[in-house]
Amino acid sequence: VTPLQPRHPVTVTQAASGIWTMSNSLVSLDCSEEGLLQLRDAAGSDQLSGPLRIARYADRGEFWDAWDIAADYRTHPLEVRPLGEVQMLEAGPLVCHLALRFQVGQSTVRLDLRLRADCPWLELIAAVDWRQCHELLRIELPLATPAVRVAADTSGGVVERPARAVTPREQARWEVAAISWVASQSVAPGGGVAVLLDGPQGVSGTPDQLGVSLLRGPTWPDPSADRGLQRSRLALMPFAHTWSRSAVPQAAIAFREPGWHGPVAWSDQASAPGLESWLPPLPAELCPVALLSSDAGPLLRVLNPGACRCRWRPGGSWRVGRQSADGDTVELAPGELAELHLAQSS
Numbered sequence: 001v002t003p004l005q006p007r008h009p010v011t012v013t014q015a016a017s018g019i020w021t022m023s024n025s026l027v028s029l030d031c032s033e034e035g036l037l038q039l040r041d042a043a044g045s046d047q048l049s050g051p052l053r054i055a056r057y058a059d060r061g062e063f064w065d066a067w068d069i070a071a072d073y074r075t076h077p078l079e080v081r082p083l084g085e086v087q088m089l090e091a092g093p094l095v096c097h098l099a100l101r102f103q104v105g106q107s108t109v110r111l112d113l114r115l116r117a118d119c120p121w122l123e124l125i126a127a128v129d130w131r132q133c134h135e136l137l138r139i140e141l142p143l144a145t146p147a148v149r150v151a152a153d154t155s156g157g158v159v160e161r162p163a164r165a166v167t168p169r170e171q172a173r174w175e176v177a178a179i180s181w182v183a184s185q186s187v188a189p190g191g192g193v194a195v196l197l198d199g200p201q202g203v204s205g206t207p208d209q210l211g212v213s214l215l216r217g218p219t220w221p222d223p224s225a226d227r228g229l230q231r232s233r234l235a236l237m238p239f240a241h242t243w244s245r246s247a248v249p250q251a252a253i254a255f256r257e258p259g260w261h262g263p264v265a266w267s268d269q270a271s272a273p274g275l276e277s278w279l280p281p282l283p284a285e286l287c288p289v290a291l292l293s294s295d296a297g298p299l300l301r302v303l304n305p306g307a308c309r310c311r312w313r314p315g316g317s318w319r320v321g322r323q324s325a326d327g328d329t330v331e332l333a334p335g336e337l338a339e340l341h342l343a344q345s346s
């Protein structure tokens with residue numbers, strides 16, 4: 001029996017300098033005891049202008065200690081010290097997993113890097129024993145290609161802003177609460193880096209950097225806020241076009257809610273099909289929201305989060321429409337949330 005080979009298997013090499021290189025043909029990276037040194041896309045283009053930073057700042061907040069990050073926190077950086085060498089936990093064609101450790105004041109940070117076969121992102125897992133007061137812990141990505149816009153998802157849509165804040169109103173909105181992703185967007189022909197999140201986080205973006213706020217140390221109204229063991233999970237995904245064409249919202253869903261793959265039990269094995277199409281594939285620009293049932297058949301709720309119209313032609317024997325499944329094409333406006341009827345003709 002010939003064993004199945006994974007698509008885009010992971011390869012791992014170590015240079016004499018102590019730098020580890022991992023790749024799965026979709027994304028590759030260099031790593032040492034200093035941290036993640038470089039991230040590259042499928043074309044081999046560098047995405048970072050410097051190493052990924054575990055950044056620590058003094059942060060006394062503003063009026064509300066627990067909610068308001070100080071606007072001048074960047075002027076108060078604090079030391080973060082690497083601890084020991086890279087620890088390789090797993091290395092094989094399906095997954096490569098290594099761990100780094102850092103000293104952050106009285107706290108310790110373990111940062112795990114995990115690259116899977118046939119996966120377009122690098123997963124990061126930050127496990128922190130947080131003991132700091134009035135400090136801010138962030139992950140910051142210095143960008144190799146300057147961003148002109150920064151986008152992040154919000155409830156029912158996307159917030160997209162200029163990367164360089166010019167007006168006082170823009171300068172006052174230097175951090176945004178993202179639900180599942182934030183992405184940089186460079187000049188034509190496009191491209192950038194998306195950070196996929198496992199839950200809502202404060203994020204920020206400038207022309208030369210993306211950042212995610214992980215932990216703080218407020219003392220009012222709850223002195224124990226954020227104290228103790230904390231775990232944050234995120235992923236870095238380079239993309240070549242716009243965030244919409246590159247299916248960043250779909251990737252964020254796959255990252256937060258990975259699908260299940262396994263055998264399907266049939267009551268009659270003789271009638272089990274060799275290949276079954278349950279639903280037509282969505283275009284990269286559309287984001288699935290819900291699959292509902294109706295008297296007329298399946299009802300698919302989808303969102304077009306991008307700034308361009310999206311035309312969907314399911315193809316094959318599939319029919320689609322808004323009132324009923326009576327057409328072969330449907331068009332969604334920018335930002336539109338629609339319920340579409342689906343049917344498959346015999």
